[in-house]
Amino acid sequence: MSMFSAFRISGSALTAEKTRLDTIAGNIANMNTTRTAAGGPYQRRTVAFAEDLAQNWSKRVIDRPFYASIEVGRNYPGQGVRVDRIFADDRPPMMVYDPEHPDAQEDGYVMYPNVELAKEMTDMITAQRSYEASTTAVQTAKSLYMKALEIGR
Numbered sequence: 001m002s003m004f005s006a007f008r009i010s011g012s013a014l015t016a017e018k019t020r021l022d023t024i025a026g027n028i029a030n031m032n033t034t035r036t037a038a039g040g041p042y043q044r045r046t047v048a049f050a051e052d053l054a055q056n057w058s059k060r061v062i063d064r065p066f067y068a069s070i071e072v073g074r075n076y077p078g079q080g081v082r083v084d085r086i087f088a089d090d091r092p093p094m095m096v097y098d099p100e101h102p103d104a105q106e107d108g109y110v111m112y113p114n115v116e117l118a119k120e121m122t123d124m125i126t127a128q129r130s131y132e133a134s135t136t137a138v139q140t141a142k143s144l145y146m147k148a149l150e151i152g153r
Contacts, residue, residue, distance in 0.1 A: 007138060009080040010135075011080070013081050014131060016047075016081045017127050019086075023046070030042040034103040040111060045086055048083070048087065049082065051081060051082075052079045091114040094111070094113070096109065097109055
């Protein structure tokens with residue numbers, strides 16, 4: 001395992017959680033959007049993560065000379081996390097009776113996005129906590145490396 005793999009793994013988690021937070025923010029911003037360019041109400045988006053395997057990671061850094069001497073992935077196949085995909089939630093839209101709304105159907109119901117504020121806020125808190133945990137891991141690794149350098153003096 002390379003000396004900087006803790007930074008790489010935590011950094012990938014930070015990037016993934018930022019994408020998750022951006023997606024949640026988009027869901028909250030569009031929770032009242034009843035009409036989109038595609039037609040119909042906004043659909044809630046969800047982020048799916050996947051393990052970033054060593055063979056994928058080593059292909060991205062093969063041209064970097066610092067990593068040329070590191071055997072990436074022989075004993076440590078997991079090199080972090082990545083965003084696998086962002087997909088639309090397939091739950092049906094919420095139907096709200098509002099005959100005065102410009103997007104009301106003939107029966108007076110309006111299709112609102114399938115975004116629930118309580119769920120989005122809960123997801124935001126868990127993403128924030130995950131982000132903080134990754135930040136703590138980076139700070140701990142930094143502290144350990146600094147202590148190792150002090151020993152070498």
